[in-house]
Amino acid sequence: MNQHVDVLLINIGQLLTMESTGPRAGKEMQQLTVIEDATVAIANGKIAFIGTSESAEPFKSEKIIDCQGKLVTPGLVDPHTHVVFGGSREHEMALKQQGVPYLEILKQGGGILSTVKQTREASEDQLYEKARFHLDRMLSYGVTTVEAKSGYGLDVETELKQLKVAKRLHESHPIDLVSTFLGAHAIPYEYKNNPEAFLKEMLAMLDHIKEEELAEFVDIFTETGVFTVEQSRDYLAEAKLKGFDLKIHADEIDPLGGTELAAELGAISADHLVGASDKGIEMLAKSGTIAVLLPGTTFYLGKETFARARKMIDEGVTVALATDFNPGSCPTENIHLIMTFAALKLKMTPEEIWNAMTVNAAYAIGRGDTAGQLVVGREADIVIWDAPNYLYLPYHYGVNHVNSVFKRGKIVSKRRDIIED
Numbered sequence: 076m077n078q079h080v081d082v083l084l085i086n087i088g089q090l091l092t093m094e095s096t097g098p099r100a101g102k103e104m105q106q107l108t109v110i111e112d113a114t115v116a117i118a119n120g121k122i123a124f125i126g127t128s129e130s131a132e133p134f135k136s137e138k139i140i141d142c143q144g145k146l147v148t149p150g151l152v153d154p155h156t157h158v159v160f161g162g163s164r165e166h167e168m169a170l171k172q173q174g175v176p177y178l179e180i181l182k183q184g185g186g187i188l189s190t191v192k193q194t195r196e197a198s199e200d201q202l203y204e205k206a207r208f209h210l211d212r213m214l215s216y217g218v219t220t221v222e223a224k225s226g227y228g229l230d231v232e233t234e235l236k237q238l239k240v241a242k243r244l245h246e247s248h249p250i251d252l253v254s255t256f257l258g259a260h261a262i263p264y265e266y267k268n269n270p271e272a273f274l275k276e277m278l279a280m281l282d283h284i285k286e287e288e289l290a291e292f293v294d295i296f297t298e299t300g301v302f303t304v305e306q307s308r309d310y311l312a313e314a315k316l317k318g319f320d321l322k323i324h325a326d327e328i329d330p331l332g333g334t335e336l337a338a339e340l341g342a343i344s345a346d347h348l349v350g351a352s353d354k355g356i357e358m359l360a361k362s363g364t365i366a367v368l369l370p371g372t373t374f375y376l377g378k379e380t381f382a383r384a385r386k387m388i389d390e391g392v393t394v395a396l397a398t399d400f401n402p403g404s405c406p407t408e409n410i411h412l413i414m415t416f417a418a419l420k421l422k423m424t425p426e427e428i429w430n431a432m433t434v435n436a437a438y439a440i441g442r443g444d445t446a447g448q449l450v451v452g453r454e455a456d457i458v459i460w461d462a463p464n465y466l467y468l469p470y471h472y473g474v475n476h477v478n479s480v481f482k483r484g485k486i487v488s489k490r491r492d493i494i495e496d
């Protein structure tokens with residue numbers, strides 16, 4: 076019996092469903108489901124059918140899109156961004172080229188603190204318009220769900236301003252946003268000699284953030300010259316008691332042991348992990364804390380040593396990938412470039428990269444049940460790629476491979492040559 080649907084995507088060369096009952100850990104990251112010569116049917120913004128073209132016979136529609144043998148996948152998930160911020164830090168490029176370390180720039184009142192000044196000065200609407208511009212670009216790269224951190228206010232008023240902007244964008248932009256409170260991102264000038272008092276002020280915001288549903292996660296930058304492991308443990312333990320899931324910027328530059336702390340506290344994710352110890356990696360595998368790796372940042376900081384993704388995967392850790400888009404240590408929305416860094420610098424296979432950019436990335440921000448997979452009944456967040464297969468994206472680097480992006484079954488970004496209005 077025929078079934079009428081809103082849209083039929085036909086003649087799909089390779090369809091990656093990324094279907095999985097949970098995050099893919101270790102060796103499971105090598106698995107992915109590929110359907111050759113596939114059809115996807117969309118009805119009421121959701122996926123109504125996925126299968127081979129011949130099994131799609133019963134589905135009929137006035138809107139048929141011939142995908143011309145291209146690759147089709149779920150929308151990508153970027154689980155670690157600082158997308159809401161004021162200003163920019165291009166003037167720091169010269170310092171980086173002269174070899175001034177990231178933490179030295181921060182110590183001199185630049186880096187994060189430079190963005191804090193520009194974010195405090197910006198109005199809520201200015202921050203909204205700027206973040207919307209960056210989200211439009213992320214959407215054009217096929218990203219349909221994004222995590223957005225605060226952390227450029229470092230005072231109550233501006234932290235709330237950032238979180239409100241992210242909430243307004245979640246309600247107005249095609250991309251779904253998931254918010255993280257990163258008030259503990261750096262020590263502001265006002266609290267230079269009293270980090271504990273500053274952390275207390277940030278903790279005092281949590282009840283309001285919870286009531287207003289302004290963030291689901293609490294994050295902290297555990298780093299030399301920022302917050303110690305002990306300060307981080309006390310801060311995150313308090314946040315956990317108040318009902319927040321936890322994230323840590325861990326072992327990004329110096330190996331302080333943030334990785335171990337994330338596993339010890341049962342954080343949903345530990346992010347960066349460039350200096351993660353053998354013990355820390357072992358603990359991640361046991362705790363199920365997801366390792367969110369950010370190779371774009373390691374590249375941009377000019378480091379030779381990248382996170383040990385191969386060891387993590389071989390030891391059974393669940394690995395996700397993200398841009399870490401921010402104005403200082405990784406100013407790019409280009410998540411396709413991150414795929415190539417993951418291949419060449421983290422030595423991840425194409426199959427592992429696709430799991431890390433969809434399923435695992437979604438679980439790293441608590442959206443495993445709604446994002447990162449093409450499954451009948453889920454929202455139709457779909458990308459048609461100008462690529463013949465899934466190997467192609469990490470291989471052909473530095474460009475945007477998207478042909479068309481669907482969010483909840485609606486075309487939200489495209490090139491003209493395949494889809495007429």
Ligand SMILES: O=C(O)CC1=NCN=C1
Nearest residue numbers: 187296324401402403404
């Ligand atoms: O530098 C920035 O603005 C973002 C960052 N936070 C922790 N590492 C990098």
Ligand SMILES: [Zn+2]
Nearest residue numbers: 155157324399
């Ligand atoms: Zn970050």
